[in-house]
Amino acid sequence: MITRREWIAMMCAAPGAAPLLRGAAAPASPVSIARCASYDEDVTARLAAMFDQLGGLERLARGKTVAIKVNMTGSPGMRVRGKAPALTHYTHPKVLGATAYLMGRAGARRIRFVESAYASAGPLEESMLDAGWNVRQLAAAAPLVEFENTNALGKHKRYARFPVPGSAYMYPAYDLNQALEETDVFVSVAKLKNHATCGVTLSLKNCFGNLPASIYGDDAGRDEPNEKPASGRSLVGHQGTRQPSKSAPPELHFGASHDPGYRVPRIVADLAGARPIHLSVIDGVESVAGGEGPWIGDLRLVQPRVLIAGLNPVSTDAVAAAVMGYNPRAMRGTAPFRACDNTLLLAEAHGAGSADLTRIDVRGLTIAQALYRFES
């Protein structure tokens, strides 16, 4: 944990002053931070201003198919102290709806909400309804809005293969729902929160949910995908005690590590290369600290009251981690990466983006102004 003064120093540090704070050649990109006191505020106006600070959405979205990756981790039936999931560990539908609306206004041809609904191959809309979301409002956010549950084949006939560019950490390629291939612009809308395995759940870790449980789930078929998945991805993803379905490329070094803190950050970093993120939006209006969902003990409700957005996921997550009071370049053993490797640095090493705060142009609020310590 570092102090506010250290943050300011870090923000002002010249490149080279602290090697750990510097990303080598990975691209950096501006990140916007805005205050948003509650979901009753005009979230659309806040995001519109933020996207303008990033150069506007038109050049990104006009005439394009946009996939918006939602964060709906765990069963929608599980609640933190009875609160709606969007107020704790799910991204809030107002943030999603506003993003979709602004994409549509910027000329996007098609908006598709994507998420691997927990332990289900059913329609994504049903999981959203089970979370208490107004699906009809989301569907009306833009001229053409679709929903795809990427936990299995969904509405498609085959899986799409996404090779990891360069030298993959865990798998040479990932087989994902085809909706993730039929995408010109991929947006990760994440929650500002901790993660028991990865330290933080931000726009990069959100995309672990791109993995279909039909192939990477505990009950995935041995040879072919199980199109009725009913479990999570612990055995393949977290523990490495089984391979994915043989239809997909196997793990490169199977059996080499069963440490979730080693494995999951690397899979996430792989995915950042394989299925690049073009826009990251992080919902930090209301959230939880101490873990990613209600199954984690001792969760705390928090209200950072911020929205964060950026065109590079590593840079955006680095700023978000800093807003949470963490050093985004912290090494294993240091908060928040106490028992895991740093996903941001692994993604940075893949060339997905820079986690070097000294290279990131923060617009809107400063990190110091937005700072909300997730740990005292």
Place this chain on the structure above:
Amino acid sequence: MLAALGWVSGWCAPAPQAWVPMRWPWQDARSLDLLAGTPINCLLLEAYSPELVAAAEKRGLVTLERIAPGGDTVAAARAALARGVSGIVLEGSFAEGTAAAVRAGAGSRPVVEITARNRLALGSAAPVLGTWQAVWPGIPAQDHGSSRMTGPSGSAWIDTNTGFIRAVRAWGNAAVWLANTPPAGEVVTTERYLQAIADAAISGGRWVVALDRGFATRLAAGDESARVSWRRMGALLDYFERHPEWRAMREAGKLALVQDPAKGGLLSGGILDMIAVKHTPVTPVPPQRLTPESLAGTTVAVDVDAGALTAPEEAVLRDFARSGGTVLTSPTGFKDERPPGDSITLSKAELDRFNDIWRDVNSLVGRQNLGVRLFNVSTMLSNVLASADGKTEIVHLVNYSDYPVENVTVQFLGGYRRATLLSPNGAEKTLRVYAADEGSGVDIDRVAVCATLRLEL
């Protein structure tokens, strides 16, 4: 069981099916003032004053002295009746023949039995079937999101008596009383009391209101927060009593469960509750009443114990299948048995056996809309009822969490065009009906403890 009616001359006693019972914890006549604003009209008494009984009679209330096993029960009943109470409640496990002897001595005075579940006179003409065996409704503490949870799976389990009540009511027209008391050693919040009332009422039963000692003391002392809680309880009781038509309705939906109420139907947490927690509308059909008419409107029938059916009963299911219905039978070798001893919940081994059936049902039903589908209801239970003319459907909702649930979606079949949300506070709100993938849908903004959706053609 009730011996006879019409024992009181000079005033018109409510019929036993209309009795709204409560274990009355106070002895003085003035305590009856607390009944203002509640529909409670039947008091179960243990210690009481003659003034209390006289005052109750003046108010048109039914008073039943509770007698527990031990000593000379017949003499105790005779003495109680001599003290002027309306009738007797025998609560507990009495020796065979005791109740008959008490009834013989009571003449025209009512004698109600509150028994273990496995001693209920199912299928009899008794107007009241009471049991002291019931689970305290709610979400077990470990399912509330505590550190004992280990993974991001599933919804909370809800302890409920709804399956038991529905099974019993499917085999007779008796009023079903659940006479369990608040759990000792726990803080019982107002919401928990409301849940106990609603849990019984949505399935047509009645919880015999019983206050924990602390609450009763505070209420008698005029504590304002206790009075507020009491008014809420009274309002909820009144909500269900103002709608006697709901008790006359039967379960709706396309799924029928053929199960003997005297066997697995006696359980809480059995197959009926497993289905209920998934909000799949299901009609319990006792084999004793298995006829083509009892399966009318259903498309799937689950036969819990195929080996126990008689030839005519088997023929009904065979004809049902021939006419296009789907019959799901229990796994080979499965027998639905009467719960051992006084148990009313499943042991681990029994749970595993029932899970086999449940998995089959779940696999068969999948995500089909079998009448009504509900969303964002993981802390709730529901019951879907239909009027005999098919023009009205009722969807009762009970929320077992300590927090209101917001944004519930209900999708329904049946061409209903008008939807009204009824709340215990008397409010009625017209909901907008919109087209859904299957049938129609409505959105409910908020459910505190209980609400009812009324659908009309």
